[in-house]
Amino acid sequence: MNVLLVYAHPEPRSLNGSLRNFAVRRLEDAGHIVEVSDLYAMKWKAPLDADDSTKRSVDTPFNPSLDSKHAFENGLQTRDIALEQDKLRWADTLILQFPLWWFSMPAILKGWVERVYAYGFAYGVGEHSDARWGDRYGEGTLAGKRAMLIVTAGGWASHYGPRGINGPMDDILFPIQHGILYYPGFDVLPPFVIYRTSRIDEASFSTICESLGERLDKLSQTAPIPFRPQNAGAYDIPELTLRADVSPDRTGFAVHVASD
Incomplete structure (x- = not known):
């Protein structure tokens, strides 16, 4: 299996750096081919802007979507964007590894998504009509x-529990898992989350690696999160709301995960 690991942490000697090294070794020892995009080491340009096209008219205002579409369709994307898109085409599995900073991914990783997910590559594809709203959310x-996500968090697991002060981890990660990953078609595996990172010693690190290794060993067998596909009948189109008879007593992020 081809695995792309997109890694976002500035310090290679950090917990994240050690986990990345372990993950790569474990995957390669199992016979997988691993490609790592180490965004800080690559000095990845995070902002999406007019410079992402190698040739554009300076007489027209910059339009993120339309400029992205034009560059993608006409081979005018900068080389760094095109190379990451090639990696995604090559990969059977994508792993995003990052520390949870201010309830989301680091800015450099968000910038990777914004620039690599070009119009026509990851969004804006398929028929858009009153019967179908593009190839997305399970298609694409x-x-x-x-x-799969590998995420480290400084807080306790209870802080991110169903009644925790930070909010449930599933809700915090929903925009990433459902939006960034499921939207363009990935089958999204449950995340691997490490809590209370400042208290991890050698013994607990060994235990974490054992658990992570088990997850990596089962990448191809693990059941994905059962997000509801957009175009399979559960949603009214073009309103893109769940039909009234689908989980009528549920609301919020969790309603988009099938439970029946």
Whole structure:
């Protein structure tokens, strides 16, 4: 299996750096081919802007979506963007590894998504009509591939529990898992989350690696999160709301995960 690990932490000697090294070794020892995009080491340009096209008219205002579409369709994307898109086409599985900073991914990783997910590559594909609203949420150019998050958090697990002060971790990660990953078609595996990172010693690190290794060993067998596909009948189109008879007593992020 081809695995792309997109890694976002500035310190290679950090917990994240050690976990990345372990993950790569474990995957390679199992016979997988691993490609790592180490965004800080690559000095990845985070902002999406007019410079992402190698040739554009300076007489027209910059339009993120339309400029992205034009560059993608006409081979005018900068080389760094095109190379990451090639990696995604190559990969059977994508792993995003990052520390949870201010309830989300580091800015450099968000910038990777914004620039690499070009119009026509990860969004804006398929028929848009009153009967179908594009190929997305379970369909799309990246359908058939798997994805998983490896996330570290400083807080206790209870802080991110169902009644924790920080909010449930599933809710915090929903925009990433459902939006960034499921939207263009990935089958999204449950995340691997490490809590209370400042208290991890050698013994607990060994235990974490054992658990992570088990998850990595089962990348191809683990059941994905059962997000509801957009175009399979559960949603009214073009309103894109769940039909009234689908989980009528539930609301919020969790309603988009099938439980029946």
